[in-house]
Amino acid sequence: MAVTFRSQPRISQAQFVRVLEQFRSPCAPIAAECYQIVCDHGLDPAVALGFFAHESTFGTKGVAVETLSWGNVRTAFRPERAVGVHPRNFAIFRNWQDSLHDWCERINERYINQRGLDTVEKAIPVYAPADDNNNVQRYIEHVTTLIDNWIAADDQPLPAPQTSLRDTLLDATFAAAQAQYHPEQAFHQYMLSELRAGRSLGNPLSEQQRVTVDGQAYVIQVFALDTIYAPVPRWSEIGRLSTLLKR
Secondary structure, eight states, X not given: OOOBSBSSOSSOHHHHHHXXXXXXXXXXXXXHHHHHHHHHTTBOHHHHHHHHHHHXXXXXXXXXXXXXXXXXXXXXXXXXXXXXXXXXXXXXXXXXXXXHHHHHHIIIIIIIITTOOOBHHHXXXXXXXXXXXXXXXXXXXXXXXXXXXXXXXXXXXXXXXXXXXXXXXXXXXXXXXXXXXXXXXXXXXXXXXXXXXXXXXXXXXXXXXXXEETTEEEEEEEBSSOEEEEESSOTTOXXXXXXXXXX
C-alpha cells in the first residue's frame, strides 16, 4: 500500500524522540517540537523522519551538518527562510525548525497541491531524480521500510484522532456560508497554504460548484477575496481567478 504524506501520525511522539536520540541526532533535544511541527502541517511525522534518515542520517552526516536542512534542499521553498548558500549549492537555514517548516510547506504545496504527488512512491522520483545520481527505488524502499519498522517497534499507543481548534473554527466558518470544510481535499489544503504564504482567499462565500466550459468540467469555490478553480479530475491543478485575469 502506498504511503501518503498526509495522515494521522503513524508513530507516537515517544517513538519519534527515541529514534532521534538513538542516532544522536542534533534534533534530539528538539524532537518533540519537530514532531508537532510536522503534525501542524497535516503531515505524518514518520514520513518526515524517513526522509531525514535517508538524506543525512538524521542530520549527522553530509552537508546537512552545516546547512541544518531537514530535506537537503538546493533552495528554500520560502526564500526568506534561507540564510545563505553552501559552497556545494545547498540552502543554509538558521535552525532545524525553520528547515522542517520549509520542508513541510514544500511537500504540501509543490508536491501535493500543485502536482498531486501525495505519496512517498509518487514524490521521490521528483524529489530525488535519477538524473541527480539518486537510486530512486532504493530511496523509496529505504523510507517505507524504516516507517514499517518504526511502527512495529512503537510500544506507545497512538492518541485517538482529535479535531483541532483550527479545524473546529474552520468548520464553523464554512458552515456560516452554508458550505462544508474538507481538510483532506486539495482545494482546502490550497486555501490554507495560500493563507500561510500571505495570499489569503478570505472567508468562503458559498459551497463548491461544478461548471463546464468548452467541454471541460471544473470545480469552483468563491471566497471573499478571490475564486479558486480546478479541472475535473485533476484536483491538484488549482488556479485563482485573480491570476487568470492577469493573462
